[in-house]
Amino acid sequence: MEILSLWAQIGAVVVLLLISGFFSISETAMMALNRHRLKDLVIKGVIGAKTTQYLLAHTNQLLCVILIGNNLMNVIIPVLTTSIALRAFHNHSAVLSITTGIVAFLIIVFAEITPKIVGATYPEKIALPASLIIKPLITIARPLVWFINILVNSILFILHINMNRGRDLRMSNEEWRSVILESSNFIPSKHRSILLNLFNLESISVDDVMTPRQRIESLDLDVPFDQLVKQLETCYHNQLIVYQGDIDRVLGMLHVRKTLAALQNQKFGREKLRELLVEPYFVPSGTPVFQQLQYFQENQNRIALVVNEYGEVQGLVTLKDIIDELIGEFTITLPRMASGAVDGWNAQGECIVTGGISLRELNRRLSLRLPLDGPKTLNGLILELLETIPEADVSMVINGTRIQVMQIDNQAIRTVKLFRPTQLDTV
Known part of the structure; x- marks a missing residue:
């Protein structure tokens, strides 16, 4: 009977480790879940999507139940393990120390790190089924959750921490731009380019x-x-x-x-x-x-x-x-x-353009990096740099692009030759 009881306690430890791992994997999957993707799943009527959406809308209750369950399991596991060690090896300090180390290792690997990695890797596959289990647990533990939330809110109030302020944070244009740039695996390059240009419309006149x-x-x-x-x-x-x-x-x-x-x-x-x-x-x-x-x-x-x-x-x-x-x-x-458009680089890596052409058009059509924070045309950029009307055949390098003035017409530059930037020019 003692042997059966010993194996029952070992089995209980394994079950508790699995339950603790379930809470860890659920928490990570819920937090890593894409909210926009979740809305689409709700519209499609996928099982568990609406329940998951409800839980994420009540994050305080969700985290409260998950943390209570996870920490409760992590407290019970060492108690049971210590009991098993005492029953098998009696009161031996070395055995108890080794047992404590083993329990800590098992909790870290099987109840924390591994479940969290899996949850972050497959959030959708895990969060939706897990929500069907967690929601009834919230209902059962509602009195305890209510009491803990009251206690936590009181502490936050004393510390002058406003929870609503954190929820009102919005992404800036630069943050959205970073999201779009990092979404190359999901958004076609042409669509991504249009979205980035849309943000640029705010900064140009x-x-x-x-x-x-x-x-x-x-x-x-x-x-x-x-x-x-x-x-x-x-x-x-x-x-x-x-x-x-x-x-x-x-x-x-x-x-x-x-x-x-x-x-x-x-x-x-x-x-x-x-x-x-x-x-x-x-x-x-x-x-x-x-x-x-x-x-x-x-x-x-x-x-x-x-x-x-x-x-x-x-x-x-x-x-x-x-x-x-x-x-x-x-x-x-x-x-x-007639339009003064850019034909592109020729075989020698040269391009002849008019002086009045837009710098933005040159950068876009020839993949250059001419500055846009000053004059709007190539003629204006050259005149600003030289601070005088140049003679023909004057050459210069601007942001890695070699520029040669070919023709002067009265008080403006008429024709300019551009040379394709090379690694040597940009150094």
Whole structure:
């Protein structure tokens, strides 16, 4: 009978170790579970998902039951083990010391470390079934849980610890950006790029994506009428800015297709052209791109003129410019030479571009690292660096990119040659 009792106590120790391991593995799996994934499982009606969601919404009760159960098992196990040692080997100090070491080892390995590793590795597979067991335990132990929670809340109140403050923490844009960058195994690269660009919209303005004043295709109402007609018939855009004498004196926006259709009328003249003008839409320089996107949506506009504090036209921004910034260039409305677009590196690792090209476009199309916190164009960047209008054939290196000025036009740089950065250039 004593032998049977001894084996019964050993069996009880094993069972208690398993129960303690169950509480440890459940706690880790519950805390490691993806909340967004859990919501999807609840919608799909997966067994245990709704119960798990309920438990995570009452974390204080969940942790209270798990910790009570786990610590209770870890207290009983040494008591039983000591009893077994005393019964088998009598009161021997060396045996008791060895037994204590063995019990500590078993608890650490089988009731703590191993269950927690497994729980963190397979949170979904473990948390959902475990919730079906833990929830009834919470119901049974409700009076004890209530008493302990009252005691804990009282201690937190005395220590001036506000639990609600911790729950109100929100992730910053940089934290979200880190989450997206680390999700390469789950989000396709193109989707990840769009999400990152979406965060960038908060930090850039319309000045970064607009077509500069010098590159705006516009219509001067003071030129001879036959020249107006010729420009309308050969323009690349569906809408043109119409001004009188100076582009800062904007009269309105002209719909090219409607105007070409009206040209069939022999009585069509300047006054008729004026009647077809639509009131222009102006936005101040420095307007955030994301805010401008909302303005386009609210005003049902697709084109806006960017003006400075003096009312002078700085450039033109369109809905397409913002979308291109978000998802990359996807439509071609101009021949490449007319739009000043970048063709990419040639076989010699060189690329010839215009001085007025946007630095953001160069960085995006050629994978460069030209600074964006100053001038918006390549011409402006070179002039800022040299602090003078350079002569042709002047070369320089900016952030690892070698730049050679090829042509100067009046007071601006007309043509620039870029050289593909190499490891030697970036050192």
